[in-house]
Amino acid sequence: MYDLFFKKFRERIDLSPEEEIQIKSYLIPKKIRRRQYLLQEGDICKHIAFVEKGALREYSIEGGTEHIILFALEGWTVADLFSFLTGEPAVYTIDALEDSELVLISKSSHEELLQTQPKYETYMRLLITDAYIALQKRLTSSISLPIEERYKNFVETYPDIVQRVPQHMIASYMGLSPETLSRVRKKMLNQK
Amino acid sequence: MKTKQTIAVIGATGNMGSAISRALSNANYRLLLFAKDQAKLQTLVEEIRKSNVVADIESVDCSVNASWEADIILLAVPYQAEKEIAEKIREVANQKVVVSISNPLNTSFNGMVTEPDTSAAEELQKQLPHSKVVKAFNTTFAADFSTPVIDGKQVDSFIAGNHEEALQTASELVVAAGFYPILAGDLSVSRTLENMALLLIQETIKSNYDWLAGWKVLHH
Numbered sequence A: 001m002y003d004l005f006f007k008k009f010r011e012r013i014d015l016s017p018e019e020e021i022q023i024k025s026y027l028i029p030k031k032i033r034r035r036q037y038l039l040q041e042g043d044i045c046k047h048i049a050f051v052e053k054g055a056l057r058e059y060s061i062e063g064g065t066e067h068i069i070l071f072a073l074e075g076w077t078v079a080d081l082f083s084f085l086t087g088e089p090a091v092y093t094i095d096a097l098e099d100s101e102l103v104l105i106s107k108s109s110h111e112e113l114l115q116t117q118p119k120y121e122t123y124m125r126l127l128i129t130d131a132y133i134a135l136q137k138r139l140t141s142s143i144s145l146p147i148e149e150r151y152k153n154f155v156e157t158y159p160d161i162v163q164r165v166p167q168h169m170i171a172s173y174m175g176l177s178p179e180t181l182s183r184v185r186k187k188m189l190n191q192k
Numbered sequence B: 001m002k003t004k005q006t007i008a009v010i011g012a013t014g015n016m017g018s019a020i021s022r023a024l025s026n027a028n029y030r031l032l033l034f035a036k037d038q039a040k041l042q043t044l045v046e047e048i049r050k051s052n053v054v055a056d057i058e059s060v061d062c063s064v065n066a067s068w069e070a071d072i073i074l075l076a077v078p079y080q081a082e083k084e085i086a087e088k089i090r091e092v093a094n095q096k097v098v099v100s101i102s103n104p105l106n107t108s109f110n111g112m113v114t115e116p117d118t119s120a121a122e123e124l125q126k127q128l129p130h131s132k133v134v135k136a137f138n139t140t141f142a143a144d145f146s147t148p149v150i151d152g153k154q155v156d157s158f159i160a161g162n163h164e165e166a167l168q169t170a171s172e173l174v175v176a177a178g179f180y181p182i183l184a185g186d187l188s189v190s191r192t193l194e195n196m197a198l199l200l201i202q203e204t205i206k207s208n209y210d211w212l213a214g215w216k217v218l219h220h
Helices: A005-010 A018-023 A079-087 A107-116 A120-145 A148-158 A159-164 A165-175 A178-191 B016-024 B038-051 B063-069 B079-089 B120-127 B165-174 B186-208
Strands: A029-034 A037-039 A047-053 A055-062 A065-073 A095-097 A100-106 B005-010 B031-033 B058-061 B070-073 B098-102 B131-136 B156-161 B180-187
Touching: A005 A018, A005 A047, A005 A120, A029 B016, A029 B063, A047 A055, A047 A065, A065 A159, A065 A165, A100 A107, A107 A120, A120 A148, A148 A159, A148 A165, A148 A178, A165 A178, B005 B016, B005 B063, B016 B031, B016 B038, B016 B165, B031 B063, B038 B058, B063 B079, B070 B079, B070 B165, B079 B120, B098 B165, B120 B131, B120 B186, B131 B165, B131 B180, B131 B186, B156 B165, B156 B186, B165 B180, B180 B186
Parallel strands: B005 B031, B005 B070, B031 B058, B070 B098, B098 B131, B156 B180
Antiparallel strands: A029 A100, A037 A095, A047 A100, A055 A065, A055 A095, B131 B156
């Protein structure tokens, strides 16, 4: 139920069995089915979600069009961080692409753990640092690299996502129309 | 809130379980119903779907899976069965709101099987130390759910619990079911609430209210 959560945790910081029990007491095990919402835009994001199994996506909706900002597969963490931290309405929607198993952490549990468990605080800092770096990379790539390069990088970095997520969603994530992405893929195939 | 919360109703085919399920199926919740008698459960689900085609409702054949998928777990079982269920779902109920509706009455309806210094809800909380147990719906009869306004007055539904968020959640459930919510206090107030149910049951039998009766605090 929490195997991957603690495996990922231990990859960064060692935990004693007592510390694991303490942290575990704050976690919410939650199953969610394909197409079900974890969060809808306009609601307040009340949880950070860690993906034990399955896949989710986070996106904004502008004029009826979905713009995907994140895919979260096993081992990833997903939330509308702005809404979670400020208590303001979420601008993103999160739903499940596959039947999934999550580990949720509520705002009050998160705050209590930050106060009482230094290792949790360290782990959270590392997660947020990682997310910031990933965001910078993505920003740089999307403003400075040609489309082919961007897609190639994406496929190399996230082969699992390419396998499991429909192409039109990857196009949305890259800010391309499905037609453009399809053209790019064809071109790359021909070059091989 | 737009995002639907999922409620697992454990013991959904009982008097109270089916009344609560019917009432909440009209609100913005996703319901996962569990009961031991799967045939009876299927019939209930079909009945609810017939009366409300947009009801987001499903039967589940395992109480643990239903609770794992849920945000809120509603134990619509008698006090005697509550312990057994709680044991099963303890792990998947971690940090979740667990609603206790039971009244620990003895078989002659003239007293409680619990000691005076505790209540069914507090016993459940001891069993599920990391869940957010709330007492709710124990002072309302099953028939009240289809008639939440009796003699021109909306029936009050009393809630007790120790967690702010859980009280809020329970209060929303009470409103969705058509009752007026009264936040009575922390979980130890369940002792009073369970005794209020005892008194109401005794009065109902004595005065022949046909199980349609409720508590109402009158005030100016």
